[in-house]
Structures are given as structure tokens and as C-alpha cells.
Amino acid sequence: MTLHHYLILAAVLFCVGLMGAFTRRNAIVVLFSVEIMLNAANLNFIAFWRYSDNPELLHGPMFTLFAIAVAAAEVAVGLALVIAVYRHFKTVDLESIDTLREE
């Protein structure tokens, strides 16, 4: 399999995630979509590392390791925020949480 197969797959996954983030009203599904996008980017990193000229530098796995750690922290904080928002608004529907909008 050439590099291009992996790149196109990562692009498809990224756009599926993007579509999910733009299309759904539920805050948690938007978090799903962000995770899908982050994972697609990780796939890109590892694919480029695998087909690179000097893979012993291990830049792909290092970056991906840190990206996974950051993504896990971001999901934790994001879900804590969603829970706090739910406690106030009693819903996680992004269309109805619009108190900052001008009337």
C-alpha cells in the first residue's frame, strides 16, 4: 500500500468528523467528531513516518503519543464543561444554549 492510500483514508475520516461537527446539535456528538478528527491526524503522522527516509528518528510515534495524551486531556475537560453546562441549562442542545446572543 502506498502512502497515498493512507493519506486519502485520513482525509476521508477527517471530513467525516468535520461533517459531524458541523451537522449535529448535540454537544457530545460534536466531541465525538473532534475525536475522529484528531485520530485522523494521528493516522496521517504515522503514515508519513512509515514512508519517510529516516524512520529511526521516531518522530511519528512521538508526535502521536503526545497528541493522544493531549486529546485525552481535552476530552476530559470538555466533558466536564458539558456536564457543568447541562447542570445550568438542563440540556446539551447547542441550538438552545444561546443566552449570549443579542435579541
Add this chain to the structure above:
Amino acid sequence: MNEQLAFWVLAAIAVLGALVAVRKRNLIHGVFALLVFFAGLSGLFLLLLAEFIAAVQVLVYIGAVGVLLLFAIMLTERVAGDGGQRMTSRGWFWGLVMAVAVFVVLLLPAIQQLPSPEAAQPIKPSVEELGKKLMDPYVVTLEVMALLLTAALIGAVTAAQGVRMPKEEDSPE
């Protein structure tokens, strides 16, 4: 031949999992589809000979992030999916157009037929090398990541707990 078959099967699993995850009304089904996506991606990492990253993907994403998402769904809604409301947001059509446009832009290099790089060089996957790299050039990143995770832990606990309102009266003796 085996590698090709594995790639197509894992790619199909990943894409289907992602699609079902963002289109399902029932969120619990969506989360499990997302976990299938993570598993497919872990298989792809194994195919690319990054076995430590594949294990970390399963450990962190499926084991921890999946469980976290499930708990958050339990805590925040009537889970069978809000039956009455619409699932899609108000601007869904233009969102879809934007996603397709981003896809086309990302594919432009492939469409313009850039020469494909040569076949992959043989890699000997080694966890020990990863450990050495963590200590030698990347040690500052490691320490910053530890700080970040600690801050995220404290922040998540504080944000989810909420502010304790001071009690108006003392509890009866």
C-alpha cells in the same frame, strides 16, 4: 496481498464506524460505533508497524475515553435520544458543503498526481528506542505533558463538581 486485504478491511471498519457514530440518534449506539472506529484505527497503526502506538490507542481511547464518554452521556440526557427534536443543526446543508470542500482541497495533491514515494523502508519496531527518545530530545515535552495532564485532571474535577453554595442555616443539632 495480505497487507492489502488487511488495509481495506480496516479502512472499511474505520470509515463505517465514524459514519455511524456521527449519524446515529441514539448516543450509546454512537459511542460504541466510535469505539469500533478506534479499534479499526488501532489495527491500521499495527499495519504501519507502530505497535506501541496501537496499544496506547486501545488503552487510552477505547479503555478510558470511551468509558468517559459513556458516563457523560449517562449524566446528561434522556439517553434514548430526544425523540421529538431534530437531530441536525440549523445550518446543516452549508456544513456538509464545507466538509466536502475541505475533502476536495485535502485531495488536491493526490489529484495532481504527485509522484508516489518509494516503498517503505524496513523498520524494526522497538519500544526501547521510543523510551530513549523520550528521555533524550523530548524530555521537556514529557514534563510539560505531565503538567498538562495534572492541570486537566484538577480542572475536570472542579468543573464537573460545580460550585458549592454556602448553606443558609446550620443543620439541626
Add this chain to the structure above:
Amino acid sequence: MSLELITDILIATVPLMLVFATLFAFTTWLERKALARIQNRIGPNKVGIPCTRISLFGLGQPAADGIKMLFKEDIVPRGADRLFHLLAPILALIPAMLVLCFLPLEFPWTKSLLPVQAFLLDGAVIFFFAITGLNTLAVFMAGWASRNKYSLLGGMRAVAQMVSYEIPLVLSAVIVVMMVGSLNAAVIADAQTGFNWFVFSPWGFAAFVIFFIAALAETNRSPFDLPEAESEIIAGYFTEYSGFKFALFFLGEYIAMFAISGLAVTLFLGGGDGPGLAAAPWLSVVWFLAKIFALIAVMIWLRGTLPRLRVDQLMGFAWKFMLPLSILNILVAGFAWHAQQQGSTTITVITWVASIAILYGTASGLNQLNRGSARPRKYKYAE
């Protein structure tokens, strides 16, 4: 997929499944008999060889139990999520059986075909922990799909317990990986040949105790079996399961016990090391299985002896006692590794004494800290 590859895979995995399935049947019999004797009764002693009247201490009981469970009616509650209700026991069984392949069991007939274990992975230990984490998902799925308040509550408690005890489990395995310098299970087992086991050092012993207690909590065994205790929550997350699905859960739980005992034996107890190996190399399998069996016997013994922990005691034990102790253990083991690199005997002795003192002091200190304030009760109305 060449035929040779398929036969290699079959020869590597089928003996494992057969051996552990037989061990599972034997262990259920042993558990019932041992628990009964601890509780001053006899246990199953009627079913011996089937279709005869010979009762060999009840050794045919597992077969009778299996046949009974196969023929029970399979009831799915109305309104339950049928797909997940079916998938949960399967998802509970698959990780348990999968991690059995990472153990360095050297079956003698596989010497010519595959080296040591079924999957010869460089990062076997971390794959083990990654796949054991899938058990939490199966438990949650079981609790959720049953559409039963008590199942859901039991499932969430079980998930909280398993997630909390994963951290001391992994941290105590990190000590062994640090001392050996490799994540490969075969390399770790080979580094302990000649009775050089890791239990025989103070940090290794502390790590083994922490690992064993965390393993008891991971597999929901007594005294951590709050999620599936009969007097607490009927049966917790598998209340609504009957027949073959319950049998699959049961099988999954016992195989998970075997797998984690196998990992404990590999990491701490030498994994196949024992007397008489130079003469007969096939004895390593016997020693490995004997050690797993000894750990299972200790687990059954603990189940019959200790009372159950309450949920807040359980969580407090994990986060306030075992986690600080295991982190300190890593620190002590790090210092000890550097001291061992020096090579002189006095430094080794000093390190041992210091580490024993530090670990014991920390354990007692944490114990004292978590004891809580137990003042004598003040009765308001009964003066």
C-alpha cells in the same frame, strides 16, 4: 493465507484454549468444594462419572452445570437493547481469551513451529493491559443493555471499581519492566531464571502484593465483589442474563482470573522457572501452570475468608492507599536499580534495608492517615 500459516496459528492457539477450558472446569469444582469446607459444609459430592452411581467427590459437577446452563431458557427483557444484550457476554469473553496468548507458555510440541508464545510481541505487557481494559466496556454494556435500574447501578459501580484499580495494577507492573528493561513477556520470564524471582526483593514483593490485590479488584473477586454480590444487588450487571449468556460471563470471569494470574506469575514469580529444568525443559509448562494454580487457590481462600468491602471503602482503598504506595514503590525501585548498577555488596544491603523501611513506613503511615477518626459514640437519647 497459506495453509502453513493457518496450521501454525491453530497449533499455537487451540491447545491454550483446551488447557484453559479444562482448568476452568476444574477450578469451578475446586472453588465450590474449598468454599464449602471453609464454611464447614461439604459441597457438591453427588455427581461423579455420569450415568453411573460412582461419585468421585463430585468431580462431574462442572459437566452437570454446563449442561444445565446450555438448556436453560434464554430470556431477554422486553425493551432491552437486544444487540448489546447479545454482544456483552461475547465482549466479556474475547479479551480474556485473547490475553492468554501473550503469556510465555512454552508448549513442547510448538518448538519446531513457533518460538515461545502464541503472539511473540515486543510490547506484550502493554498489550495485555490495553486488552484487559476492554473488560470494563463489556461490563458497562451488560449493565446498560438489561434495562434494569439495579443492573445499571451494578454496572456503573463495577466500571468505577475496575477503572480505579487499573492504575495500581499498571504501576506495579512498571517496576518489573523498569528492572528488566523490556516489555517482552518472554524476556521478563527469562530474566528471572535460577530462582532470581522478583518477589524476593522488597520492592518486588510490595509490587506483587499491590498487583495481586488490584488483580482481585479487576476481576471482581471477593472481597471486591460488590458489583456482583448476591446479598447486595442481586447479581449486579448480569441479573438479566440466563442460560448460555450467563455461562459465557462466568467463563469470561474465570479465564480473566487465569490470565491475570498468568501475568502475575510471568512478572513476579519467575514464569516457568523451577527445579529440574535443565533435565526436562518441558517442565516449565508444568511449573507455570502450578504457579497459576497456587495463585487461584489463594484467590479462592481469600473469597472464603474475608468480608466484602463497601463501595466507599473500596474506592478509598484504591485512591488513597494503593496509588501513593505504588508511586513510592516506583521511586524506591528506581533508586535500587541505580544502586545495583554499582555492584558492591554493602550498597545492596543498605538499599534493601532502606527500601524495606521506607515501604513499610509508608504503608503504615497511609494506613494511619486513612483510618479516619473513630471517636467513642455519644448517645443522645439513651443516657
